[in-house]
Amino acid sequence: MTNENAAAAxxxxxxxxxxxxxxxxxxxxxxxxxxxxxTAALSGVGAFANERSTVPTRNVRDDLAQAIGPHFAPRAxxxxxxxxxxxxxxxxxxxxxxxxxxxxxxxxxxxxxxxxRLTTMTSGQARFPIAPSMFKFQQHxxxxxxxxxxxxxxxxxxxxxxxxxxxxxDAINHEPAITxxxxxxxxxxxxxxxxxxxxxxxxxxxxxxxFVVMVANPTNTEQVQAISARLWxxxxxxxxxxxxxxxxxxxxxxxxxxxxxxxxEIRRHTLDGINQLNQLQYEHLRDPQIKTRIQQYELAYxxxxxxxxxxxxxxxxxxxxxxxxxxxxxxxxxxxxxxxxRRLVERGVRFVQVYHNxxxxxxxxxxxxxxxxxxxxQACWGLIQDLKARGLFDETxxxxxxxxxxxxxxxxxxxxxxxxxDHHPRCTTMWMAGGGAKGGAIYxxxxxxxxxxxxxxxxxxxxxxxxxxxxxxxxxxxxIKHQGLDQRLTGVEPARVVRELIQ
Numbered sequence: 135m136t137n138e139n140a141a142a143a144x145x146x147x148x149x150x151x152x153x154x155x156x157x158x159x160x161x162x163x164x165x166x167x168x169x170x171x172x173t174a175a176l177s178g179v180g181a182f183a184n185e186r187s188t189v190p191t192r193n194v195r196d197d198l199a200q201a202i203g204p205h206f207a208p209r210a211x212x213x214x215x216x217x218x219x220x221x222x223x224x225x226x227x228x229x230x231x232x233x234x235x236x237x238x239x240x241x242x243x244x245x246x247x248x249x250x251r252l253t254t255m256t257s258g259q260a261r262f263p264i265a266p267s268m269f270k271f272q273q274h275x276x277x278x279x280x281x282x283x284x285x286x287x288x289x290x291x292x293x294x295x296x297x298x299x300x301x302x303x304d305a306i307n308h309e310p311a312i313t314x315x316x317x318x319x320x321x322x323x324x325x326x327x328x329x330x331x332x333x334x335x336x337x338x339x340x341x342x343x344x345f346v347v348m349v350a351n352p353t354n355t356e357q358v359q360a361i362s363a364r365l366w367x368x369x370x371x372x373x374x375x376x377x378x379x380x381x382x383x384x385x386x387x388x389x390x391x392x393x394x395x396x397x398x399e400i401r402r403h404t405l406d407g408i409n410q411l412n413q414l415q416y417e418h419l420r421d422p423q424i425k426t427r428i429q430q431y432e433l434a435y436x437x438x439x440x441x442x443x444x445x446x447x448x449x450x451x452x453x454x455x456x457x458x459x460x461x462x463x464x465x466x467x468x469x470x471x472x473x474x475x476r477r478l479v480e481r482g483v484r485f486v487q488v489y490h491n492x493x494x495x496x497x498x499x500x501x502x503x504x505x506x507x508x509x510x511x512q513a514c515w516g517l518i519q520d521l522k523a524r525g526l527f528d529e530t531x532x533x534x535x536x537x538x539x540x541x542x543x544x545x546x547x548x549x550x551x552x553x554x555x556d557h558h559p560r561c562t563t564m565w566m567a568g569g570g571a572k573g574g575a576i577y578x579x580x581x582x583x584x585x586x587x588x589x590x591x592x593x594x595x596x597x598x599x600x601x602x603x604x605x606x607x608x609x610x611x612x613x614i615k616h617q618g619l620d621q622r623l624t625g626v627e628p629a630r631v632v633r634e635l636i637q
Contacts, residue, residue: 202334204606209570209636210531211338212479213331213605214486216472216514218506219312219359220494221562223540223555225584226267226503228563229299230280233582234266234542238550242543246583253306255496255545256556262543264583265553268500277574284507287515294518296571296635300578300587303538303559303594308359308494311537311559316365318598318623325369325614327598328485330623332375333368333614334607339482341440346483347377348475350468352492354505361489370616372422377487380445380474382466398438444477457516461509469513476520479530493536496545497554510534518567531569531604538562542583561587564597570604572637595629603631 225231242262256262270283275292288295305311310320317324325333332344347366352358366377409428416424447463454473455462462469468490475486490510495502514534521527539562540555547553561580567573579589599609602623609629613620 202336202612204334205608205611206606208335208604208606209529210568210604211335211529212484212486212526213328213531213533213569213601214475214479214488214517215327215533216488216490216510216535217312217315218493218510218534218536219361219489219491220308220357221311221536221538221540221557222493222506223267223495223499223503224299224561224563224580225540225542226269226499227282227285227507228280228297228565229561229580229584230271230282231267231542231582231584232271234264234584237264237583238266239263239548242583242585246581246585248586250560251306253557256541256543259545262541263548264542265544265548265555268551268553269503275574277576279574279576282507284504285511287511291515291518291567293574294567295573296566296575296577297563298535298565298577298592298597298635299561299563299580300590300592301535301562301564301594301597302587302591303562305538306557306559308537308557309362311557312365314594315535315537317367317369318595318625322362322364323367323369324621325371325375325623326366326377326487327601327623328366328377328487329368329371329375330602330612331485331605333371334612335484335605337482338484339440342444342478342481342483343378344483345375345377345485345487346478347379347487348382348471348489349379350471350488350490350509351382351466352468352490352506353509354492354502356492356498356502357494357496358491359494361491365489366487370614370621377485382470440481444481445474447473454520457519459512459516462513462516468509469516472513472517473520476517476524476526479521479526480524495540495555497547498552499554500552521568527568529569531571531601532567533564533601534566535564536562539584542585558585560585566635570637572635575635577632577634590634592632593629595624595627596632599624599629600632600635604636 225234240263242264247262267282271280272283272289273280274289277293279292279295279297281289281292303311303314305314305320313322314320316326328345328347335344337344345366349361363377363379366379368374368376412424412428415421416428450473458469458473461467462473464470468488471488475488478486490506492502493506514532518527518532521530521532539558539560541558543556545554545556561584577590578587578592580586581588602609602612609622609624609631613622615621
């Protein structure tokens with residue numbers, strides 16, 4: 135342990151209750167300082183997120199070698215995680231169930247449901263009629279993966295993709311389910327996967343955040359879910375590891391530009407003065423939160439020049455826009471965020487999280503699902519082709535999926551041409567590509583109803599353990615001390631690295 139980290143640890147142990155409570159009394163003053171300076175918002179969760187930290191801060195951007203570092207050589211150096219908010223219906227996209235055509239409008243057998251807990255949206259239904267997928271499927275590639283007609287671009291690259299058809303979760307409602315998928319726990323306040331990657335691997339670029347979050351606007355907005363910044367929190371990790379949210383409208387980041395009448399020279403002079411005061415306080419208290427605050431102010435200043443260059447797509451070729459589709463020209467679309475994700479990893483951002491909304495298809499699957507698939511299909515294909523062309527595919531792990539699956543029975547009215555589907559935690563399909571994931575692999579199998587897993591179940595903790603392995607970490611040893619416990623992304627229950635998913 136360095137002298138600085140030892141001093142920070144000693145500070146934490148010796149902090150008095152009176153001083154701790156006194157710090158809370160300064161909350162309004164810190165809030166006022168943030169509103170005046172603005173740039174503190176760039177930390178992603180604000181200055182007070184650091185108050186939870188019990189881990190000594192490492193000045194990652196001044197000395198990359200001070201990152202925790204991987205336990206072994208990583209297969210993936212960077213991650214692009216594409217989360218489909220709401221839960222895509224696996225049986226309409228990837229989990230082909232032709233037997234269900236003979237079960238149209240018949241009740242789901244109790245032998246299949248097995249008393250499973252249902253949401254309040256369907257638990258009161260008099261019956262649970264089977265709704266076979268209305269979409270056609272075909273096999274593709276050497277791996278023979280069955281893919282829906284809604285995903286023609288995905289059909290062309292199945293041999294590059296590792297399909298996981300047996301992921302299951304403990305949560306049945308959106309907020310705990312997304313939180314579980316992102317942080318390994320249904321209770322908020324834990325570090326998310328992106329924060330863990332930032333904490334373990336450190337930065338590759340001193341002018342951009344290590345972890346960036348973007349929320350894409352869906353074409354169809356029938357049932358958009360709330361997206362909370364708690365999903366990209368650093369929890370008890372230092373605040374520098376929280377995700378920095380990029381906006382699609384206006385300035386990409388709040389306060390990235392100087393206020394009218396404030397030239398860069400004055401901003402630089404102001405920050406120098408603030409940093410000197412913070413440094414004096416740090417030398418007196420050795421509080422790691424102060425060091426983090428200094429780092430975030432400096433990063434914010436450097437981002438004033440790096441972010442405008444990053445978001446300027448005028449130099450992208452016509453060939454690039456042909457890959458991602460015309461929607462990539464429009465800020466805020468999924469195609470645009472996919473292109474931005476490539477630009478971010480190209481510039482050394484470790485972890486890019488993209489959320490795409492409106493996959494919560496409780497009704498009108500016929501009207502909504504085609505729009506959702508058009509939003510993401512070509513863009514995902516274009517992203518992978520673009521990464522390949524730039525030599526980034528093998529070192530970038532791309533992840534696609536939602537927080538749970540959907541039910542084979544219909545929610546609400548059922549017809550041959552339309553139906554709805556409720557939440558289903560027992561199985562869903564996700565996929566990975568690049569970064570050491572095994573292309574053409576098809577892992578796991580569900581029953582004829584796409585309801586229960588019959589082969590190779592894959593828990594969320596297994597999924598996380600495998601991702602951490604691809605990033606070079608033993609998930610059992612990659613821990614932080616918090617509230618007297620060694621906490622980790624994969625929790626305390628048994629989890630394993632699924633070798634069949636790895637090249």
